[in-house]
Structure formats: C-alpha cells, structure tokens
Amino acid sequence: MKAIITFHSIDTTNSVLSFHPSDFLHLIQSLVESGMPIVTLDNLLDENCSKGVAITFDDGMASVFTEALPVLKDFSVPAHLFLTTSVVGGDNYWQTQPKNAPKFQMMDWDQIAACQSAGVSIEAHTHTHPKLSVLTAEQVQDECLLCDEIIEEKLGRKPKYFAYPYGAYDEKTQKFASSQYKATVTTFMGSLSKNDDHALLPRLDSYYLQSNWIHSKLNKLTGKAYIKSRSIIRSIRGHQ
Numbered sequence: 001m002k003a004i005i006t007f008h009s010i011d012t013t014n015s016v017l018s019f020h021p022s023d024f025l026h027l028i029q030s031l032v033e034s035g036m037p038i039v040t041l042d043n044l045l046d047e048n049c050s051k052g053v054a055i056t057f058d059d060g061m062a063s064v065f066t067e068a069l070p071v072l073k074d075f076s077v078p079a080h081l082f083l084t085t086s087v088v089g090g091d092n093y094w095q096t097q098p099k100n101a102p103k104f105q106m107m108d109w110d111q112i113a114a115c116q117s118a119g120v121s122i123e124a125h126t127h128t129h130p131k132l133s134v135l136t137a138e139q140v141q142d143e144c145l146l147c148d149e150i151i152e153e154k155l156g157r158k159p160k161y162f163a164y165p166y167g168a169y170d171e172k173t174q175k176f177a178s179s180q181y182k183a184t185v186t187t188f189m190g191s192l193s194k195n196d197d198h199a200l201l202p203r204l205d206s207y208y209l210q211s212n213w214i215h216s217k218l219n220k221l222t223g224k225a226y227i228k229s230r231s232i233i234r235s236i237r238g239h240q
C-alpha cells in the first residue's frame, strides 16, 4: 500500500481537525514497527517505490510544532507541512473560515524553521486559504506564487508540493498547480494507485484513523476495506 495521510492539529480537544497526541505517537510507532516505511513524497511517488506512507499536515497549527515534531524527531521520520502563509503567528480564522470552525494558534516562522530543520518539508497551501475554484485564473496564480515566494524568502527552499484549500479545485486550478508543482494533493479519500493524476492525489484523512485497531491494520486487507468503506460514507456525507 502507498498512501498520504492528512493531519491538521495534534491536540486533545477532539475537534474535527484534531488528532489526539497519544494516537499520533501510536500511529507512528505502529507504522515503524510493522515495517511500513514512512517516506517523503519524492520517495513515495517514485515509480520504484512499492509501499510506504507520507505524513502531511495542512495549514500550520502550532500543535504540529509542540506535539507532532517531538514524535517525528524521536522516530527520525520525514513529513510535509502545507502552509498558509498569511496566518503564520496568528490563528486559523482566515477570511473564508466558517464561523463555527475550531480556533487554533498557528506556528510562527521560528517554529516552522525548526520543523524544516528536523525533516519537515514546507509546502504550499496558498497565501490566504481561499476556495480557489471561485477565483479567477489570475487570482489563483497570485495566491500560489505569493505563498511560494514568502516560503522561499523565509526558509530558503521553494515548495515542491501543493494542497488545495478545502480540496476545492477546478480545471484552471488543476492546470496551474500541475505547471507549478511536482504534485498536488486533494481531500479525496484513498490510497495511491499507479494511474493517479499527480495534480489530484488522494489522501487518507487522519479523522478516520483514530482507533488503535486501524493503526495495526493499515498494512492489511481489512485496513484497506475499512478505508474504502469510510470513503463511501464520506462521499455520502458530501465532504468531498
């Protein structure tokens, strides 16, 4: 199995965007102990790679630094952070954020730099986290290019990968993303397969990986069946 796992915040609040710190530790530990390689997106997307998991965090919540980073360092595993640059050091109440969304403190640049030094690659998630599908082609480009420029200026490395905010894309955003980035990830639920379009890669949302049972089954057929069943439920609920 090859898969990209999505996390937002690692904390104890049980919000829809939260994954419990002890579950995070258990998941990483289970993957390592089961022999499932935790790799970079470069390695995972290499055609010679037959199995592995890539860890990704969206937005840039401060708990990635306080809770996830020590675990990643302990196990010496890489990860990717899809960063929204306009809210660094602030909170996640960007303009299009629903009013009832849980509020999170975001990392500052020092914390993001510490993540990068520890093997977390900082990738693009636009400047202001808009719904790209309602913007013009020019606005889409501005959002992405500004995000890329800020990350490169602050951290000395240009993002290689991109995550669509809210998973919202259309033809123009997909076209631009495939010209600007090596690959782009979505909120489609699923593991990777050979014929995936690299501008529309599926991921496994950690929201559906919250029991210890699934951690130990990730590498097995039952795990795949579980993920597939959650995918169907998710589609029905309209989360895609």
Ligand SMILES: [Zn+2]
Pocket: 058, 059, 125, 129, 165, 166
């Ligand atoms: Zn996001």
